[in-house]
Amino acid sequence: MEKVRLVFIPAPRSGHLVSTLQFAKRLIAREERISITILAIQSASPTTLSSYAKSVAASEPKIQLIDVPKPQPEHPPAQDSFKSPAKSFSLYIESHLPNVKKIVTNLVSSSHASESLDSIHVAGLVVDFFCVSMIDVAKELHLPTYLFMTNNAGYQALMLHLPIRHKHNEVEPKDSDPEWLISGIVHPVPPRVLPAALTDGSYSAYVKVASRFRETRGIIANTFVELETYAINSFFHDGQTPPVYPVGPVIDLEDCQAHSNLEQAQRDKIIRWLDDLPQSSVVFLCFGSMGSFGAEQVKEIAVGLEQSGQRFLWALRMPPPKGKGMMPIDCPNPEEVLPDGFLERTHGKGLICGWAPQVEVLAHKATGGFVSHCGWNSILESLWHGVPIVTWPMYAEQQLNAFRMVKELGLALEMRLDYKKGGGEVVRADEIERAVVAVMDKESEVRKKVKQMGEMTRKAVKDGGSSFAYVGRFIEDVIGNNCGSN
């Protein structure tokens, strides 16, 4: 029986790694001829991600984990790494290319050297968006590359549009530019909701990444046909995009704490608190793996929450101290940043935590609304559990996600569409209060639509569902492409 190995190269970021590894698990559960090797590039700053990857590999004999050594001498942080984080991250990943090449070459030659009829052939690379530079390794070794998009089809449409725009206009976009008409996105896109990376000095790095999408053999996307029908159809009809496999939602519903520093006692405290509260009575505020606010904004949120009169669970995280990387930290003494007496006045009504067990919180019956930064995993998790979002995008492609969720899909309520972390803007308490009250409205149209979409998400991944079928097509491509090779 022909067996194949896919070599996954995920990006060392929690919003990317978790869905990629979950997709690897889904593949091997579905097809016994597939094994997976994960090449783990270490994050530049310490995180708990490698322990997450290790725990996934340890639980699945057909997943092998290989650490990619850091390049020697180590890749120095770019001068502008704080100003242009996306560019700096791409360069950091690219610096691992020689080490990745060594590892993949060894995997290929050991499969060739094996005499056994049962040998496992390397069938291709599956790379993250930030790892498309690894296409060069695959090409040298005559292997196909598949791209795993951890975000959505609308964002993919933007990326496919970028090199086309660049041909006509090489200048970085500005907020004052006319709206962008992008095939695959229903409404013209105001430049102010484009990813900050396009205007912070990372534009050329993004064009470079985007121009490689069409070199892949296929694009696996963490979305599903029923959610992004318009965008997905646009790829099938443009005659240039490689086959797209919408296989989502791929989210970690079981082991959601494995990639965090969350202690069991803290998790239990949160869930016990929710257990005692009425159905859909708590608004949850959480801003992804990198979201945090300064002291002035934190105070406005607190006042807005108090004025709203709603119960709340707030994952309050603060910017890291200067020179300590980019990852936010849990707030050691919340009373120091919150308004005087806030904790006493809201005792019993609200709970402040650091990293939250988000999936469990969204799954809890007491959770009724979500103030979210609109990271794609958060959106998929909230849809899965039928919890409506009010939008507070912060970084990466979240503004575009928020824009499409509100304007195109009608699946979220608008608070902000163009807020940018670090932009100096402070959203005032009254606006936050209104947003919180709106998202907790039990009768809202958005809530009904989100519940319906929630049912569709679950159907999509079940046997007979659209995403289930696309996983099958992807497997056929991988196995079919490999048949007869040795």
Ligand SMILES: O=c1ccn([C@@H]2O[C@H](COP(=O)(O)OP(=O)(O)O[C@H]3O[C@H](CO)[C@@H](O)[C@H](O)[C@H]3O)[C@@H](O)[C@H]2O)c(=O)[nH]1
């Ligand atoms: O307190 C927290 C905060 C986050 N999470 C989890 O962490 C993940 C966060 O993912 P996501 O919502 O996608 O946000 P980011 O961490 O910001 O993810 C990055 O990757 C995503 C997928 O590519 C992009 O959509 C985002 O914009 C990008 O910032 C989710 O699974 C959450 O459940 C928790 O469990 N607890």
